[in-house]
Amino acid sequence: MRSLCVRLSSVALLGAFVVGLGATPAVQGRAQPSLTSALGRFGEQVAAYAALHRQTEESLSSAFERAHTLRAILRARARLAVAIKSARPAARQGDIVSPAVADIFRRTIGGVVRNRQ
Numbered sequence: 423m424r425s426l427c428v429r430l431s432s433v434a435l436l437g438a439f440v441v442g443l444g445a446t447p448a449v450q451g452r453a454q455p456s457l458t459s460a461l462g463r464f465g466e467q468v469a470a471y472a473a474l475h476r477q478t479e480e481s482l483s484s485a486f487e488r489a490h491t492l493r494a495i496l497r498a499r500a501r502l503a504v505a506i507k508s509a510r511p512a513a514r515q516g517d518i519v520s521p522a523v524a525d526i527f528r529r530t531i532g533g534v535v536r537n538r539q
Contacts, residue, residue, distance in 0.1 A: 460522040
């Protein structure tokens with residue numbers, strides 16, 4: 423249940439961000455193939471990672487079901503982290519959030535911050 427809430431929160435945050443992208447002046451009213459392509463790849467990468475996380479967590483569900491103390495929860499989370507790292511041995515920074523997407527995030531967040539000041 424706890425991980426479902428975390429997943430839903432993450433999806434809601436990501437959805438709000440992507441919806442917000444369409445409302446920023448830098449994006450609004452213009453077709454930008456590179457923006458669309460970068461965000462499309464980002465969405466695919468996030469979906470693939472989320473599926474891997476979900477499958478890995480399900481394979482360790484008994485560890486999470488038995489985790490009733492903070493120590494047990496931390497051990498179960500550590501096992502999940504090791505399992506995900508093992509499933510993605512060649513993972514590197516930028517695999518999911520590419521430099522192009524990071525730039526989009528920075529520009530969008532910067533625009534929102536500037537507009538609120």
